Amino acid sequence: MTEPLLSIQNLRLTAQTDRGTASILRGIDLTVERGRILGIVGESGSGKSSLVSTIMGLLSPGLNAEGSVKLDGVDLLTLGSSKMQALRGNKIAMIFQDPMTALNPVFRVGTQLVDVVRNRYPGVSREEAVKRASDALVKVGLSDPERRMKDYPGQLSGGMRQRVMIAMALLCQPDILIADEPTTALDATIEAQIIDLLRRLRNEFSGSIIFISHNLGTVLQLCDEVAVMYGGHLVELGAVRDVLAQPLHPYSRALIGCEIDDQPLDVPLAFIPGKVPETVDNPPGCIFAPRCNYAAEVCTRVMPPLRAFEGQLAACARLEDIT
Amino acid sequence: MTTGTSVRLDNASVVFLNVIRALDGVSLEIKAGETVGVVGESGSGKSTLCRLLVGLTLPTGGDAQIMGQSVKTALKTDRKAFRRQIQMLMQDAVATLSPRITIGGLMMEAVAIHGLDRQETEARIHTLLERLRLPVSILDRYPHEISGGQARRVGVIRALLLRPSVLVADEPTAGLDVSVQGELLNLLLEFQREMNLTFVMVSHNLHVIKRVTQRTIVMYLGQIVEDAPTATLFKHPAHPYSTTLLSTNPLLSAGGASNAIILQGEVPSNAKPPSGCRFHTRCPVAQPTCSKTMPELTRTEAGSLVRCHFPYSLALPGAHQDT
Amino acid sequence: MRGLSILLKTLRQTARYPSGAIGLALVAAILFIAIFAPFLAPYDPNKLDVINRLAGPSAEHWLGTDQLGRDLLSRHIYGTQVAMTVALSVIALALLIGMALGILSAYVPGPVERLILIAFDSFSSFPSVILAMAAVAVLGSSMPMLIIVIATSLVPHFGRVARAQVLSVMNEPFVEAERVFGASQLRILVFHIVPNILAPLIVIASLDIPIVIAIEASLSFLGLGLRPPLASWGGLLQDGYQNMSKALLPVLISSAALAIATLAFTMFGEALRNAIDPRSARRPD
Ligand SMILES: Nc1ncnc2c1ncn2[C@@H]1O[C@H](COP(=O)(O)OP(=O)(O)OP(=O)(O)O)[C@@H](O)[C@H]1O
Ligand SMILES: Nc1ncnc2c1ncn2[C@@H]1O[C@H](COP(=O)(O)OP(=O)(O)OP(=O)(O)O)[C@@H](O)[C@H]1O
Ligand code: SF4
Ligand SMILES: [Mg+2]
Ligand SMILES: [Mg+2]
8 A cells, every 4th residue: 555645643733822722733633645635624713724734834933733744754844944845836735715815915916926837847938937827827717817917916806816826826736735715706617617627637647635615515526535624623534425415423414404505595594503612722522512412421521533434434422323 | 764775886887097897887776774695707896896885996987875975975074984884894804804903902993993882892792702603712813813714704793893784795604614604694684684784795605695685786797787686586597697607506405516507708808898798708699789789787577687688598407497 | 911922922933043043142142231331341431541551451451451541341342332322223213214204105195205205215325324424524423413314324225115015015905994994094004004014124123233333333433423532333443443553452352343243133133034024934935
């Protein structure tokens, strides 16, 4: 068996705050095989972006990561910042959740794209780099690439900015592409086009993709596996069709039950009642227990680890009782 | 409670740099207490329309009025009163939070700027935090220390603190998981019922539009191409662009499969809009007249306003009709 | 409270790499010496000891004495105080005025903007030293005068950066969001723009300190700066240079003091620059 492209072991992420130590990731184990697309879904604030920022080595100061994140056997957490910098844009690239933080407002879009190409392929001529940049813009569905290259990020619409970032990541042709909610500002047509593009990218370069999304329909269309996160934990992991069709973990069930498209129009929209976990609290039991419909006494003792059950992995103590 | 006109656009246009026609002669009237969805392709001018309503962009032609007063005048005579009347949630949630101020500080600006009662505001903040599933500790954090979906909800709370009569929301549910999204929309709808809030919402999520709004405006290349009661639109779209847009809506129940009508041809540039009907270059049912004369917005028998010479000539494919 | 913790965090970041740590330590030491000069200096810096002129290092005079028999160690310690007083006052003044003009030029387009930009351009087309020399020659030299003159020559530097920063921050979505929320122009400026332009200005300020030290030293060396009995590094260098044939040590000590100070502030400033931009960490190069 070959080694997985990315393997994460017992990853913890903490921050010191005025209210004590905040645990943002509470021990994540995850592997991504070469050529696979992993979806990550989960509650807003559950740590999805933090997980991928850790992989990218882009943690804001004050955050502390423990455990290991191995890319091709190299531990990224202990790699120096200059080596990490060299990896970014080459072996790994990321499409950020918030385009404005990733695009520099004072440089033209074209300049930023060309820089990416020339940084990745130092031998490429200027004209060639410009050509590749403009091709990439067309690929993500932007018409009039010449005008768009001259625009500053502030002159683009929200969806255009997002696509510029996608184009940027595509130009890198990375081994592993991380996409943090890349299609939130795009309509279904363009979203479909982007999804298609990502799939082709995976096939052409046998790269892996980590795809974070709140849109379960899109995850279903694109991903091979899906990981469900809640409160800094990975609570479920499995083949995408299995997990979305037959979720095991009570949180996954509740989440999928909130999907809008098949609810009748006259009842209020579904949601999961109860308090969300505070990052500064460390409850002894299952992180979801306070909001879980199935919680029992056993759930309040320890956080159950991920375990295999019916071909999926889920972190729940009562899997046998509730299925 | 009044049922008078709350928002009014009179042949409003926005032209950037003398050539980019981001909005082109948009006329629109929204009654107090109405919930209106705005949909359309990326770059079609949805955000520009929102910005026009709150005075962030001034019309280069025509006029924008809120509660019978021109936005320009309202800003001059009593800026703060106008701001309390109309609030907007911007598309880029994280980037709209001032980076050097804590979330609590940003919310308490309502007290500093508008002289709201401090204690009452604090109490409301806590209620709203709980309602939108935000941890209390978020108040001490800085914008870069919270997640994308949390930032989105912080913006909502801030706007609601002012109890506006008009709320313009640009993609309010982007980046939220379905469970939180449901709760947010329930909250906004409650507000709307209790305070007769006029609610204008841009969204790419057609499920949300269908669930929440009474009326939907479809935009294409800076123009309104259809303006119809939401139920009517989703059953019988009159404009061919509306039909293609609705056909792309992915349905989780259909296993992610869709029979979307994929548009051919390039998205035209709003600096050189096509002659005649703006949609004729990509319209599946275009006729020779379409490229010659621009259709006017006209009312159909079903009560929809549509800008097309041949309304209802493109029908929705099967799977989308009943849902 | 928050300000203090941010300061401490930034300093810790600054000291993360060796050059930053060394710079920080040296800067702290220099400031310490400057503040506590009267307690640290073994002698009055102006006390003459005509018998021991140009003496080498000894138990009484660790660094020896100058041509008038004054204790060199004490003179350099007081020189540090003088240099720091001048440098910090100049920077504070230039920062304040530069920021005010920069913000004004960004906020008031039209004649005001053009006037300010022309002033910036004409001032910075001369090297600071030349400008200062001319001004001192005409206006005479005293410490306040010297501070004003050097500060003026640095104003365009701060002004331009402040202006560029304001122009870019002004269009950030959060400024628009504040406007929609009802904040006044003044409130936006004070609470949302200024805090976000401060970081690069502080970095420039720390990188400009060595320049000011050098300008002040050159002017004093040329006799255009601070007047003799006052111990300034430039003046000390001049004294040492005059007597170089008789004793080499004084000139070496003064040069070393200057070199260490400029190097320390440069290293510190560069480390500060790397530490202070929180967004550079999140932005993929
Ligand atoms: N620097 C920090 N200091 C303290 N807490 C932080 C910091 N950064 C993030 N957090 C907290 O960690 C949690 C995880 O944040 P993260 O951005 O990873 O969430 P997410 O799963 O990506 O959510 P979303 O779907 O809303 O984007 C959140 O509760 C957030 O508030
Ligand atoms: N400040 C500006 N300068 C120049 N062009 C602009 C500016 N702001 C917007 N535009 C252009 O106006 C058009 C409409 O932009 P707008 O942001 O309204 O689109 P949108 O419908 O909100 O799209 P999205 O769904 O992608 O957010 C785009 O072509 C955009 O490039
Ligand atoms: S007017 Fe013609 S081109 Fe335009 S939408 Fe209608 S049928 Fe299509
Ligand atoms: Mg996120
Ligand atoms: Mg938009």
